[in-house]
Structure formats: C-alpha cells, structure tokens
Amino acid sequence: MAKLNMVKALNLALLQEMERDEDIVVIGEDVGVDGGVFRVTEDLHRKFGSKRVIDSPLAEAGIIGASVGMALYGLKPVCEIQFSGFAFQCFHQIENHAARYRLRSQGRFHCQMVIRMPYGGGVRALEHHTESEEQFYAHIPGLTIVVPSGPRNARALLVSAIRDPDPVVFFEAKALYHAAKEDVPDEIEALPLRQAQIVREGTDLTLVAYGAMVRVAREAADVLAGEDGAQCEVIDLLTISPLDRQTVVASVQKTGRAVIVHEAPRSFGPGAEIAASIVEGAFLSLEAPIRRVTAWDVSFVGFARERTHIPDAGRVVAAVRETLAY
Amino acid sequence: MPRKTLEPRFSVEFLSVLDADGNLDTTLEPDIAPERLQELYRAMLLGRRLDERMVRLQRQGRIGTFAPIKGQEASQMGSVFALRPTDWMVPSFRETAAMVWRGWPIEKLLLFFSGYVEGGQPAPDQHDLPVTIPVATQLPHAVGLAYAAQYRGDDVVVMAFFGDGATSEGDFHEALNFAGVWHVPVVFVCQNNQWAISVPLKKQTHSRTLAQKALAYGLPGIQVDGNDVLAVYAASREAVARARGGDGPTLIECVTYRLAMHTTADDPTKYRSEEEVREWERKDPLTRFAEHLKKRNLLPEGLEAEVDAEITAAVQRFEAVGPADPLSVFGHVYAELPAHLAAQRDDLAAWLQAARDPGQAEPEPPSPPMRGQRRTTRWQS
Ligand SMILES: Cc1ncc(C[n+]2csc(CCOP(=O)(O)OP(=O)(O)O)c2C)c(N)n1
Numbered sequence A: 001m002a003k004l005n006m007v008k009a010l011n012l013a014l015l016q017e018m019e020r021d022e023d024i025v026v027i028g029e030d031v032g033v034d035g036g037v038f039r040v041t042e043d044l045h046r047k048f049g050s051k052r053v054i055d056s057p058l059a060e061a062g063i064i065g066a067s068v069g070m071a072l073y074g075l076k077p078v079c080e081i082q083f084s085g086f087a088f089q090c091f092h093q094i095e096n097h098a099a100r101y102r103l104r105s106q107g108r109f110h111c112q113m114v115i116r117m118p119y120g121g122g123v124r125a126l127e128h129h130t131e132s133e134e135q136f137y138a139h140i141p142g143l144t145i146v147v148p149s150g151p152r153n154a155r156a157l158l159v160s161a162i163r164d165p166d167p168v169v170f171f172e173a174k175a176l177y178h179a180a181k182e183d184v185p186d187e188i189e190a191l192p193l194r195q196a197q198i199v200r201e202g203t204d205l206t207l208v209a210y211g212a213m214v215r216v217a218r219e220a221a222d223v224l225a226g227e228d229g230a231q232c233e234v235i236d237l238l239t240i241s242p243l244d245r246q247t248v249v250a251s252v253q254k255t256g257r258a259v260i261v262h263e264a265p266r267s268f269g270p271g272a273e274i275a276a277s278i279v280e281g282a283f284l285s286l287e288a289p290i291r292r293v294t295a296w297d298v299s300f301v302g303f304a305r306e307r308t309h310i311p312d313a314g315r316v317v318a319a320v321r322e323t324l325a326y
Numbered sequence B: 001m002p003r004k005t006l007e008p009r010f011s012v013e014f015l016s017v018l019d020a021d022g023n024l025d026t027t028l029e030p031d032i033a034p035e036r037l038q039e040l041y042r043a044m045l046l047g048r049r050l051d052e053r054m055v056r057l058q059r060q061g062r063i064g065t066f067a068p069i070k071g072q073e074a075s076q077m078g079s080v081f082a083l084r085p086t087d088w089m090v091p092s093f094r095e096t097a098a099m100v101w102r103g104w105p106i107e108k109l110l111l112f113f114s115g116y117v118e119g120g121q122p123a124p125d126q127h128d129l130p131v132t133i134p135v136a137t138q139l140p141h142a143v144g145l146a147y148a149a150q151y152r153g154d155d156v157v158v159m160a161f162f163g164d165g166a167t168s169e170g171d172f173h174e175a176l177n178f179a180g181v182w183h184v185p186v187v188f189v190c191q192n193n194q195w196a197i198s199v200p201l202k203k204q205t206h207s208r209t210l211a212q213k214a215l216a217y218g219l220p221g222i223q224v225d226g227n228d229v230l231a232v233y234a235a236s237r238e239a240v241a242r243a244r245g246g247d248g249p250t251l252i253e254c255v256t257y258r259l260a261m262h263t264t265a266d267d268p269t270k271y272r273s274e275e276e277v278r279e280w281e282r283k284d285p286l287t288r289f290a291e292h293l294k295k296r297n298l299l300p301e302g303l304e305a306e307v308d309a310e311i312t313a314a315v316q317r318f319e320a321v322g323p324a325d326p327l328s329v330f331g332h333v334y335a336e337l338p339a340h341l342a343a344q345r346d347d348l349a350a351w352l353q354a355a356r357d358p359g360q361a362e363p364e365p366p367s368p369p370m371r372g373q374r375r376t377t378r379w380q381s
Helices: A006-020 A044-048 A060-073 A084-098 A134-138 A151-163 A213-228 A245-255 A270-285 A303-309 A313-325 B034-059 B073-080 B096-101 B106-112 B139-152 B170-182 B229-244 B274-281 B285-295 B303-320 B326-330 B339-356
Strands: A002-004 A024-028 A053-055 A076-080 A114-119 A144-146 A168-173 A182-184 A197-200 A205-209 A232-236 A239-241 A258-265 A291-295 B013-015 B088-090 B158-163 B186-192 B221-225 B250-255
Touching: A002 A006, A006 A024, A006 A044, A006 A151, A006 A182, A024 A060, A044 A053, A060 A076, A060 A084, A060 B139, A060 B170, A084 A114, A114 A151, A134 A144, A134 A168, A134 A239, A134 A258, A134 A270, A144 A151, A151 A168, A151 A182, A197 A213, A197 A245, A205 A213, A205 A245, A205 A313, A213 A232, A213 A258, A213 A313, A232 A245, A245 A258, A245 A270, A245 B339, A258 A270, A258 A313, A270 A291, A291 A313, B013 B229, B034 B073, B034 B096, B034 B106, B034 B229, B034 B285, B034 B303, B073 B096, B073 B158, B073 B186, B073 B229, B073 B250, B073 B285, B088 B139, B096 B106, B106 B303, B139 B158, B139 B170, B139 B186, B158 B229, B170 B186, B186 B229, B221 B229, B229 B250, B229 B285, B326 B339
Parallel strands: A024 A053, A024 A076, A076 A114, A114 A168, A144 A168, A205 A232, A205 A258, A258 A291, B013 B221, B088 B158, B158 B186, B186 B250, B221 B250
Antiparallel strands: A002 A182, A144 A239, A197 A232
C-alpha cells in the first residue's frame, strides 16, 4: 500500500498492466523519454523500450488511426492525447473507426484500445487546455467513456479500461492530477466499468457527479448536512457512457429529488441524458424538478473567469436548497 | 551567414512495360508464369464484367449506390497480385476487383452495397479490412497494422489503396510520415484516376506527380502506367519485396482513369468531356493486356461466358438471402450488450411483434408529403 496522487496511480496501472501483457503499447506525443507532459507515462520508456512506448510524430489522427490498425492486428494500444482540446484532430478516427470496427466487420475485428486524455479546467490554463468535452464522445455508440474521480479509482478503472475489449475514452481531470493522495494497494486492483458508486449515502436528495465534480458535490453535501441537516446521497458515475441508469434511478426513487453537476456546458450535455433517465425511471417518485449545475454554454472563458464558469460547492448548495424547498 | 541553395537530390521514376497496343518492352517485363498471367487476366475481366452487372443491378434497384472500377482493373489487380494471402489489404471503397481476388465472395460485396452490414465481415482467416468510406482515413490503419506485424515479428506486408483526392487529406500525410519514421512494411497504392468526383487532378494538387509526395517523408515514390498491368505488377512486386525485406514503405502512383461515373449516383457528363473519355478508352487496360496475351497465344477461349456464369451464380445466392433482421443491429456495438441497448432491442422487438399481430397493430401513419407533392390528406386523429 502506497500513498499516491492520481498521476502516480495511473502510472502504476500502466506499469503493472504492461508487465502482465506484452500486447500493450503506449503511444502519444512526448510519452516516451519525457514521460508525458503530466508524467503519467514516466519511466515506462526505460522499462519497456521505444518499441512499446512510442514517441509519435505530432499528429493526433495519426496516433489514433495507427492505433486502430494496431488494435485490429491484436495489440492493445493505450494512446495519450496530450490535451482533450486537441482530440478534435482525431475525432474522426475515434468516431468513424475505433467505435465502429466491431459493427462494421460484424464482430470479426474490434478495437481494444484506450484513449487517455486530460480534460477540464481549474488549473489556470490556456484555451484548448481547459474545456470539458466528454459530451461529444458520450454520444458515440460503441465507446465507453470513463472519468475517474481520485487516485485509487483512477488506477483501478484504467486497469479495467485496458482489459475491456471495446475502445474506452479515459478522461483524466487535470485538476485532480495532484489534488490529493490516496492509499493505493500494491497488487493490481480493477473496478468494473459502467458501474456508478454511491460515495455518500443520503435520503433527501441525489447529487449526481463525475470526475472533478465529485469532490465539489461531496463538499456541498457536507455543507448541507452541517447547515441544513439535509442528507444528500452522492453518486460518482465513474463511467458516463454507457450510463449506469439503475443506480441513479434507484437513488432518486428513494430520495425523490435530484441535482446533477458537471463541468461540460449545459445544453445537450450529460446532465440532459441523466435527467431524462430519471424521468423515465422515477417519474412518480419526483417531488421537485431536476436541476443541473454545470458550466455555461460558452466555449472558452479564460482562466480569469474560470471560478464562475466551473461549478463550485456554493452553486451546488444553492441548487440543492431550491430543490429541497420546491 | 550564407544564403545558398540546397539541392536535395531526387527524381521520380516512371515505369511502363506494355504500350497501348499490347507491345512489350521485354527488358522490363516481370517474369510471370503463363498460367499466372491468365489468372491475372481472368481477375481483371471478372472485375470488368462484375462492374457492368452491378451497374445494371443498381439501375434495376436491386442493389444500392456503388463506385465502379471500369478502367482501373490493371491498377487494382497488378498491385494486389503481388501480395500473399497472409499479407494485409486495406481497401477504400473502389477495390471490388481486388477484393474478389482477395477472397471476398461476390455475393458478400453485393450484400454490402445493398446496405447489409453483414457484407463488411471478412472471413475469419482473411487478412483484409472492410471497405472504408471516409477518404484517406484508412491509411493510418494500414500503418498501424504494419507496426503491429513488425512488433510481433510476423512476415507480413500491408498494402493500402486510395485515390488522388485522398492525397489532399491530412490522414494521408500523417500515414506516410508515420510509415517513414517507423520504417514499417507498408505499400501505399494511389490509383490516380484523374478525378475526385468532379474535381480534376490539377485542382487537387499543384504537384507535378503524386509519387513525389513520398520523397518528403523519406520514402521511395514511383509513378507507373496504371493501365499497364505488367508495369503495376513490376512496381508492386518490388515494393512488396522491399517491405518484406525490412526496407520500409513505398508509395506507388498508378496513372489511370475512371472510365465510368464516380458512383452510380453521379453524372460525369456534367464535368468532363467525351473526347477525354474516348482518349482514355483507347488506353483500356483490359484490351491492352488481351492483345498481349493473344500475341503469346495465351488468351483462353470462352472465358467471358465462364466469368459471367460465376457472377450470375453469385447474384442468385445474393438474391436468396432473406430480409435483414432488424434486431441484429444491436449485436456488434459492444462485446457485451449493455443494459440500455438491451432495453432498446426489447422495445424494437415488441414493436415488431405488435406490427406483425394485426389485432394490436397501430395503423401506419401516412408518409409526410414529399417536396413538390400536393398535400392531399392531413395527418391527424
Ligand atoms: C473525408 C471524406 N470527405 C468527403 C467524402 C465524399 N467523397 C467520396 S469519394 C470522394 C472523392 C474521392 O476522390 P479520390 O480520392 O480521387 O478517389 P476516387 O473516388 O477517385 O477513387 C469524395 C469527396 C468522403 N467520402 N470522405
């Protein structure tokens, strides 16, 4: 057991999985000698050589496209897109190909690959280094979209993502990379994909969040418990697509109220899908309209305005109070 | 601080073996056994006859839109003929003849072009990717396959196909660049058929040749007479041998011509002249090769009837396939069916069941009026 931050925890997952399975290769810009700009692939190059830890040319479509080819041949590429803001250069490879080969070839081929990308704000970064774009990928059938919320689950989810037979887009919140350390067991640990976790039990309202917003939701729940005596149940989705509707719906059946928190822009975002699932599955239990606390529908705000763009506990608390008072 | 001219030394070779009348340059002739020459001719003829049949089937509404290969038989067959079955082929959407040669049953291709996803499934031991529709995006896949083959130490060459228009896409450049840097066993075959739908080559690129684009990435590039199957074969064999020998990728530009429409949904008379087409018809790769075989007494009799019979039998098998099962669309989205898709499948199954059971079936709503069509009844009640 070691206390690790998210970067080190992810690095451990890669290291142990690569030791276990020779078919795993790591590819991306600066992932080799440099260990990735966030150091997630640190030292892998030294341990596994440049044939397995590939410093690729600066070309996102090339990285994902070539990885699709490798996956079709039976390798298991773990690709790093340096920042999710640059994944639009390979969005077509993800949507047109990685997500579709299983269907297109009627099961003859599939793309076992992980596409890791740092996403989200809160780290005072430039345009294209701040945005939360998971909603684009969540719309694509055939993909699994995973967003860990801390070091231990990040490690355990990355292990499962690497072993999953279908392509997984793995979003890592930059704000969480160095945010906190957690005990991470030495032996390999895997968490099931597509399964949400209840990270705080409650009876009065359901807070649904993922990634960096989980700690915001928990902070809000603590405030509400202390100041209002309201017990919020907090759900950490971990996978946003396919969505674990059951856990969310069962919770709202119990609490009767829901607030959804995400960092992506509101319109057509994951919150809409979650809200629709609640209405479909728990309509008669609802005591109040479902509220969404999200970033605004603005493509980039600059870091001087991030604090009012990304949801914080204060906004969540206010939305919960309104919902409870309805 | 000089200002001087660097002269990267390069030139682009052009290769031609058979002239338009089927005369041979024996010094350049690749040595191929007579029976193999006949196989090659048969495959080209099959490609041509299948194409003609498919246009008719499409016109009769029996299959959907597809891209004819007429005029490109030599480029396709000369190149793919240099592969072993264990090598990989990465097609675009216009490689029908090459795909049949690689073992795709004709009826499967007909199914594919009739909108059955099942037509995209290669046989379990077949080393071919299915058709790719977005232009040039398959080229990085070929590079990745070649990387993986090299990683595993397999004796495998990958051959990828694309058109002249594809060379404008970023994926083409990324693929060639990766292939050069990684030095992987891949052969890029560009069928420069002069047109990308209605856009002529001169509006596609200001390059003197497409082959020269390879040089920027540190690979050999060669231009060949794409209507001369022996030239295409000679260049491909060399490129495949280079790849297999560990000497890296090659770009081959086959200078050819699409004699028919871009797809069956296209009308080429809108953008190109009849004289241009007639000029290229004189360079028809099929008649040229036939002339050559005739001179060598290698042209078999009755081959057309035999090829047509094969196609007819395949069309019959294709037409015997029943209607597509609507529920099968959920089968290959993920390795395991997720709950939300299972629920959607059940919804569709229930709907279909109700529609089959006339007692419960809803009346079908009238289709909304088409543009230009008079609205006669309102959709209500
Ligand atoms: C990325 C992409 N953009 C546009 C299209 C529409 N489209 C289909 S074929 C084609 C022209 C392709 O020309 P070329 O690469 O020369 O190949 P050819 O059709 O001549 O074989 C276009 C524009 C497409 N399929 N994919």
